[in-house]
Amino acid sequence: MVKMNAIQAREQRTAWTLMTPALLLLLFVFAYPILRAFWLSLFAKNLGTQLQPVFAGLDNYGRMIGDGRFWQSFGTTTIFTSASVVLELLLGMGIALVLHQSFKGRSLVRTAALIPWALPTALIGLAWAWIFNDQFGVVNDILLRLGLIDTGINWLGEPALAMVAVIAADVWKTTPFISILLLAGLQSIPDDLYEAHSIDGANAWQSFWRITIPLLMPQILIAVLFRFAQAFGIFDLIAVMTGGGPGGATEVVSLYIYSMVMRYLDFGYGAALVVVTFLLLVLAVAIASFALSRLRHRTTGATS
Secondary structure, eight states: OHHHHHHHHHHHHHHHHHHHHHHHHHIIIIIHHHHHHHHHHTEEOBTTTOSSOEEOTTHHHHHHHTOHHHHHHHHHHHHHHHHHHHHHHHHHHHHHHHHHSOOTTHHHHHHHHTHHHHSOHHHHHHHHHHHTOTTTOHHHHHHHHTTSOSSOOOTTTSHHHHHHHHHHHHHHHHHHHHHHHHHHHHHTSOHHHHHHHHHTTOOHHHHIIIIIHHHHHHHHHHHHHHHHHHHHTOOHHHHHHTTTOSTTTTOOHHHHHHIIIIISOBHHHHHHHHHHHHHHHHHHHHHHHHHHHHHHHHHHHHHO
């Protein structure tokens, strides 16, 4: 027993020794920028009005409470993130189920499905801005030919329609990412489970809910958390398509922070925005992870 404990202790020391370089790298890459931003947020530093930073304590955070533009951008970010992640999860699941089937040319289709995700986001934004153009965009042309509209719709000029356009562009680009993750999970599920379930009289829909979903919960959890964090920090797609317009209808938090730092040169307040946004994102991810974990345990328990 003593020998086993000694072996386990030695293995733990070896594991920590091997992990130390990676942990130090993560500490430098992630922790230092956040700590640096927090330190900068304690100062009033605006290159447009003053060159020397002045210690301001928590004044920047107090200013944020009454900043209606920040809270509007935060609400816009929440709407964009929620809609994008839900649609991408549903479409990604459907695409993964199709790609999991056996058919001629499946490898080619799987490769082609990755093209939207592999293309640069700025290029995708420019392409979708042309697609939704009110004068010569493809969307209006199709709707006119079908007789559904009489005149072109100004998709990027109306607040609600502009949000729909940027969500559609984001869903088109990043759905393949979720579908590939879910496809990998589908391929790890043994076919014997479905065969045994069908022998018991279950149909395909019942097998999907009682076998596929519970066993796919780890991949679903990873996909949702990754996409939630990425969608919450969206910048380039919206910057290219709408620039945050019209009238701030698509201005997300990252665009507002960029405007505050690069346009108004208010580095102190911009750093405070970064810190608060980071904390809100961590809180949201933690809540989503907890909820999905509870759902996973519930579905696993129901299956067993």
